[in-house]
Amino acid sequence: MPEWNLKRFIGVAPLLLLAACGSSPQPSTQVTASLPEAHVDPATAGTISGRILFEGEAPVMPVIDMGSNPQCERQHKSPVRAQTVVVNTNKTLRNVYIHIKDGLAPAHWAPPAEPAKLDQNGCVYAPHVQGIVEGQALEILNSDPVNHNVHAESQKNPAWNESQAPRAEHKFKKFGNEEILFPFTCSVHPWMRAWIGVSSHPFFAVSGEDGTFRIEGVPPGTYVIEAIHEKLGRKEGKLTLAPSGAASIEFSYGS
Amino acid sequence: MAANNVYRRGLHQWSILLAVCTLFLVVAGGVVTSRDAGLSVPDWPLSYGKLMPPMEGGIFYEHGHRMIATMVGIFTIVSMVWLWTAEHRNWLRKLGVVALLAVITQGTLGGLTVIYLLPWWISTMHATLAQLFFSTTVAIAVFTSRWWLAEPAMMSEIPATPIRRLSMLAPILVVCQLALGAAARHKAIGSIYHICGSPIVSGVILWVCLRISVHYSGNHELRRTALTLTTITFTQVFLGIAAFMTRIAYADAVQPMPIMVTFTVLHVAVGALTLASSVALAIIVQRNLVHRNLTLEVASA
Numbered sequence: 001m002p003e004w005n006l007k008r009f010i011g012v013a014p015l016l017l018l019a020a021c022g023s024s025p026q027p028s029t030q031v032t033a034s035l036p037e038a039h040v041d042p043a044t045a046g047t048i049s050g051r052i053l054f055e056g057e058a059p060v061m062p063v064i065d066m067g068s069n070p071q072c073e074r075q076h077k078s079p080v081r082a083q084t085v086v087v088n089t090n091k092t093l094r095n096v097y098i099h100i101k102d103g104l105a106p107a108h109w110a111p112p113a114e115p116a117k118l119d120q121n122g123c124v125y126a127p128h129v130q131g132i133v134e135g136q137a138l139e140i141l142n143s144d145p146v147n148h149n150v151h152a153e154s155q156k157n158p159a160w161n162e163s164q165a166p167r168a169e170h171k172f173k174k175f176g177n178e179e180i181l182f183p184f185t186c187s188v189h190p191w192m193r194a195w196i197g198v199s200s201h202p203f204f205a206v207s208g209e210d211g212t213f214r215i216e217g218v219p220p221g222t223y224v225i226e227a228i229h230e231k232l233g234r235k236e237g238k239l240t241l242a243p244s245g246a247a248s249i250e251f252s253y254g255s
Numbered sequence: 256m257a258a259n260n261v262y263r264r265g266l267h268q269w270s271i272l273l274a275v276c277t278l279f280l281v282v283a284g285g286v287v288t289s290r291d292a293g294l295s296v297p298d299w300p301l302s303y304g305k306l307m308p309p310m311e312g313g314i315f316y317e318h319g320h321r322m323i324a325t326m327v328g329i330f331t332i333v334s335m336v337w338l339w340t341a342e343h344r345n346w347l348r349k350l351g352v353v354a355l356l357a358v359i360t361q362g363t364l365g366g367l368t369v370i371y372l373l374p375w376w377i378s379t380m381h382a383t384l385a386q387l388f389f390s391t392t393v394a395i396a397v398f399t400s401r402w403w404l405a406e407p408a409m410m411s412e413i414p415a416t417p418i419r420r421l422s423m424l425a426p427i428l429v430v431c432q433l434a435l436g437a438a439a440r441h442k443a444i445g446s447i448y449h450i451c452g453s454p455i456v457s458g459v460i461l462w463v464c465l466r467i468s469v470h471y472s473g474n475h476e477l478r479r480t481a482l483t484l485t486t487i488t489f490t491q492v493f494l495g496i497a498a499f500m501t502r503i504a505y506a507d508a509v510q511p512m513p514i515m516v517t518f519t520v521l522h523v524a525v526g527a528l529t530l531a532s533s534v535a536l537a538i539i540v541q542r543n544l545v546h547r548n549l550t551l552e553v554a555s556a
Contacts, residue, residue: 062509069312082509146311149297151372159372161297187295188312191509 038107038201040219044243048215051248052096052207052227056255058087064191071146072123072189082191083128084231092211093253095129096229097181097197099204100215101236103223109201111136115172118184118194120148120164125184125194129230131204132196134178140164140171147188154182157198181228195230220245227251260344262401266337270396273330277389278527280327283320284385285523288440289516292316293373299366324362331358334395347398354395357388375443382437386527387430393531397538408474412544416470418463422540425460425484426533432456433526440519446499453495460488460533467536471544480539484532491529494522 061081066073086094115137119126123144132138142148142164150171151161156179164171175198186192197204205213220243227235232253239247287293295313302308302318310318331354338351364381371377397403412419435449464481471477498518505512 062507064509068315071311084507147303147309147314149295149313151294151297161294161372163297163303165303187292187317188314190291190313190511 035106035108038105038109040217042217044220045217046220046241046243046245046247048100048203048218048223048225048239048241049246049248050098050213050225051250052093052098052211052213053250053252054087054091054093054211054254055252058091059085059255061085066123066189066191069123069146069189072144075122075144080122080124083124085229086128088209088211090210092207093229093232094207094209094211095195096207096213096227096251096253097129097131097195097204098207098213098215098225098227098251099131099180099197099199100201100218101224101226103221104201104203104219105221107201109133112202115139117141118196120144120150120186120192123148123186123189123192125186125192127194127206129181129195129206130197131180131199131206132175133202134176134198134200135174137172137174138196140173142166142168148186148192149188151185151187152182152196153185154179154198157182181230183230197228225249229253260404262404263341263399264401266341267396267399267401269330269334269337270392270399273327273334274389274392274396274531276323276327276330277392278524280320280323281385281389281527282520282524283316283323284382285520286516287316287320288378288382289519290316290511293378294369296321296369299369321365324365328358328362331355331392338395342399344398347395350391350395350398354388354391357384357391361385361388373441375438375441378441379434379437379443382440383430383434386433386530389527390426390531390534394534394538397535403542407543408476410471410474410477410544412546413470416466418466418471418540419544419546421459421463421466422537425456425463426530426537428452428456428459429526429530429533433530436523436526450495450499453492457488457492460484460529463536464488467540474543476539477536477543480532480536484529484536487525487528487532491522491525494518494525498522 061084063079063081066076066080083095088094111133116130116132117139118130119141121141121143123146140150145166147166148164149161150164152159152173154175156177157175160173162171175196178198178200180197180199181195182198184194184196203215203218205215207213218241220241222238222240225237225239227237235251235253237249237251239249241247290313292313294317296302296308296317298304302314302321308314308318335351335355338348342348342351361381361384364377364384368374368377368381432449432452435444435452438444439446439449464485467477467481498515498521501512501515501518505515
């Protein structure tokens with residue numbers, strides 16, 4: 001390579017490097033925008049419900065050491081355990097995200113006007129797992145007396161990392177692409193972790209303290225239902241929902 | 256010793272201070288990665304929009320790392336100016352400039368990796384350049400020492416067991432191994448590549464050191480440096496195994512686990528020492544051993 005070319009390359013390389021760094025994926029909303037608006041006939045809509053069972057011995061979650069920030073520790077009367085695998089007393093599994101994976105007619109589902117909420121309280125995210133619809137606002141609160149950084153570790157949506165001062169103004173964030181699930185983390189308090197599922201439709205739920213879930217207002221049809229747990233992975237099942245009917249499904253995880 | 260190559264005690268002590276502070280900086284950087292605190296301060300060059308944010312949780316480690324880095328940067332500027340004004344060896348003055356450019360690049364990489372959310376290739380470059388910069392500061396400390404300026408204990412390279420080129424291979428392999436380790440730490444590749452590289456790098460180092468101990472033991476400077484490098488390498492292999500085992504043992508624990516952080520950070524720090532001592536050995540071999548061809552020329556003359 002001639003010398004002037006080499007010099008020019010050396011001069012331009014850092015700029016190319018920065019330009020490459022700066023290009024982040026943009027939400028591709030074109031596909032959903034061109035779809036017809038979704039409509040559910042309330043007269044024929046039904047309900048999908050179910051339960052997430054846990055077989056075997058329930059793992060004991062470790063106690064979180066909040067010693068690196070005593071203000072976090074002081075907010076709890078008893079030690080806080082990790083929420084990675086939470087088995088309820090009735091041998092069911094909590095914090096499993098369930099959604100219709102396949103079977104819905106292609107349509108654009110308008111996001112709810114009401115924002116979903118993610119709170120940082122006691123240096124723990126609440127809720128631990130939740131779903132939102134594409135384009136729905138996610139309201140992020142810091143109820144703690146300490147600084148947090150909120151890092152959305154999304155892959156299909158642009159990732160971001162922002163600080164949030166104690167009891168600062170709420171943040172409102174939207175995600176334009178379907179992405180199930182991705183973590184929210186805080187590097188100030190590395191034990192903090194929440195999971196968000198961004199769905200293209202509103203038919204999702206998260207298993208609760210009794211391990212059950214319920215998805216209402218579903219149009220009749222045959223669906224593939226997927227259950228996702230942050231550690232124990234994904235499971236699928238199929239069901240048919242009759243007009244104005246109710247269908248149920250169970251998923252079983254094990255240790 | 257050339258007449259204008261005067262030993263400057265202050266400059267040498269300053270160079271040692273810079274090297275020690277740089278090792279401390281490498282340790283601080285290792286702690287940031289091990290404690291997963293790299294993104295606890297989302298902005299750069301300020302921290303939470305301030306020069307001094309509240310030092311809580313991960314902010315303590317990330318901002319602490321930035322503070323030490325700033326101090327090392329200032330020390331490097333002083334070192335460069337001192338070398339440029341007081342030192343007569345032109346190549347050493349240039350090495351001072353190289354060190355300054357390296358620390359500026361290092362700071363920029365550190366900022367970029369925060370802004371772009373820890374892309375593996377920037378983080379890996381940041382971690383690898385840290386090790387190279389530390390070795391540069393160690394080399395400056397060696398070059399400014401009274402020992403370096405004194406007449407070396409010269410020895411001819413034995414044609415049957417050459418060592419000059421082999422000694423250069425060791426630091427090159429150590430840099431590659433450190434880069435693999437950094438890439439594994441930043442989740443670009445699996446740990447298996449770093450683990451597989453370990454016997455190769457350790458083997459070459461031991462080969463070099465063994466050859467020195469057996470064939471060049473008459474030169475006490477070489478022998479002592481080779482022994483030091485061997486000891487550091489064995490320590491490093493042990494720490495690598497310990498870091499890996501604790502990572503497996505505490506995979507399901509709430510991170511960061513102090514024992515895992517301790518062994519991993521020690522592995523990073525001793526990795527820096529391995530590179531620095533392999534660089535020092537290569538320098539001393541080049542200085543103390545007369546090339547075999549040169550020996551032949553002198554003999555024929």
